[in-house]
Amino acid sequence: MKSYKIALIPGDGIGRDVTDAAWQVLKKAADAGGFLLEGTEFPWSCEYYKETGEMMPADGIEILSGYDAILLGAVGWPVDVPDSVSLHGLLLPIRKRFAQYANIRPHRLLPGVQGPLRSDGFDILCIRENTEGEYSGAGGRIHSGTANEVATETAIFTRTGVERILRFGFEQARTRKKKLASVTKSNAQKHSMVFWDEVTQEVAKDYDDVEVSHYHVDAIAARMVIAPESLDVVVASNLFGDILTDLGAAIQGGLGYAASANINPDHSVPSMFEPVHGSAPDIAHLGTANPIAAIWSGAMMLEHLGEEQAARTVMQGIETATGQGVGTIPGKDRTETITQAVLSAVG
Ligand code: NAD
Ligand code: IPM
Ligand code: MN
Numbered sequence: 001m002k003s004y005k006i007a008l009i010p011g012d013g014i015g016r017d018v019t020d021a022a023w024q025v026l027k028k029a030a031d032a033g034g035f036l037l038e039g040t041e042f043p044w045s046c047e048y049y050k051e052t053g054e055m056m057p058a059d060g061i062e063i064l065s066g067y068d069a070i071l072l073g074a075v076g077w078p079v080d081v082p083d084s085v086s087l088h089g090l091l092l093p094i095r096k097r098f099a100q101y102a103n104i105r106p107h108r109l110l111p112g113v114q115g116p117l118r119s120d121g122f123d124i125l126c127i128r129e130n131t132e133g134e135y136s137g138a139g140g141r142i143h144s145g146t147a148n149e150v151a152t153e154t155a156i157f158t159r160t161g162v163e164r165i166l167r168f169g170f171e172q173a174r175t176r177k178k179k180l181a182s183v184t185k186s187n188a189q190k191h192s193m194v195f196w197d198e199v200t201q202e203v204a205k206d207y208d209d210v211e212v213s214h215y216h217v218d219a220i221a222a223r224m225v226i227a228p229e230s231l232d233v234v235v236a237s238n239l240f241g242d243i244l245t246d247l248g249a250a251i252q253g254g255l256g257y258a259a260s261a262n263i264n265p266d267h268s269v270p271s272m273f274e275p276v277h278g279s280a281p282d283i284a285h286l287g288t289a290n291p292i293a294a295i296w297s298g299a300m301m302l303e304h305l306g307e308e309q310a311a312r313t314v315m316q317g318i319e320t321a322t323g324q325g326v327g328t329i330p331g332k333d334r335t336e337t338i339t340q341a342v343l344s345a346v347g
Helices: 015-033 046-052 060-064 083-097 159-174 192-204 217-226 238-252 292-305 308-323 335-346
Strands: 003-011 036-041 069-074 102-108 123-129 133-142 150-156 179-184 211-216 233-236 259-263 271-275
Touching: 003 015, 015 036, 015 069, 015 292, 015 308, 015 335, 046 083, 060 083, 069 083, 069 292, 102 159, 102 238, 102 292, 123 159, 123 238, 133 238, 159 179, 159 192, 159 233, 179 192, 179 217, 179 238, 192 211, 211 217, 217 233, 217 238, 233 238, 259 292, 271 292, 292 308, 292 335, 308 335
Parallel strands: 003 036, 003 069, 069 271, 123 233, 179 211, 179 233
Antiparallel strands: 102 123, 102 259, 133 150, 259 271
């Protein structure tokens, strides 16, 4: 029987609840599909940091490299661990060290879910650059605490990085409506974003079957709300993609619906699957977190592992549950109720 080794990192806050929910559904889909998911849980989190002084052990990346995929809940507990410590100690190094350069974030309305801004015509695939750009970590502070203090955060865009994310986006567009929107802010940012526009035009020559549009990030944010049917695949830098995908989640109905896959297409290193949302301290421990984003992320994991039929089964489970009105109104159904509805649909 085929078997996959999965590293489970529930992390902080609602990360635990939604990962448990996703894992139950994935295990059931694996049983039905005739393959095995072997999970190993890692307690790496802000709690772990408070006990050990680190978010994960020094050889954490090495440990994870032995797995076929990583399923992560959420990282961050700003109540007593600064985000700059927790995210740079766990989530961001995993993305970077495994070169999970393509962050795939699908945004569409599920059956029965009424978004606050759109009730139909919303189906976008955001491809977010995931390893460089505004998240490069370059920069610093000088003259700390004085009136002359200066803080810099240097965005670094490499030809390799920009070209590969655009090629990835073009390939995705070929499997959809063959439309790609490239997002920049080249009217204000005259180095990196003009460079991005140039690389887009060069790469586009290899994909003359795909229609390319260029948008500034502010304009596409409005377009996502007003005329999303004009969009298909949206490719954006790390920070712009981060912001646009919380907007995408909101249009879907809320953060509890938005899934993501951090992909390195080279299967020799693990890719990571996690909801777009964070640890939600405001609702942690209430048992009301929506697990759909995490379950959907799990379906993306199955697809990446090559278990397409099981991935479809999980998605059908989610859609059957929401189609029956379970998990369609934020905060109405408990995590457990939504999970059970998906589980029985998967069965
Ligand atoms: P958040 O996504 O955790 O929460 C934003 C809002 O959305 C909150 O009102 C929350 O209750 C709601 N929400 C989020 N997920 C939900 C779900 N599944 N069901 C129902 N409601 C949900 O963002 P935040 O409050 O800015 O961040 C909290 C912490 O999480 C911070 O430490 C932040 O850095 C971290 N964070 C981590 C990740 C990640 O691990 N990938 C992503 C985003 C934020
Ligand atoms: C996300 C999150 C992370 C990001 C944070 C927590 C560093 O917001 O996955 O969208 O910005 O990438
Ligand atoms: Mn985000």
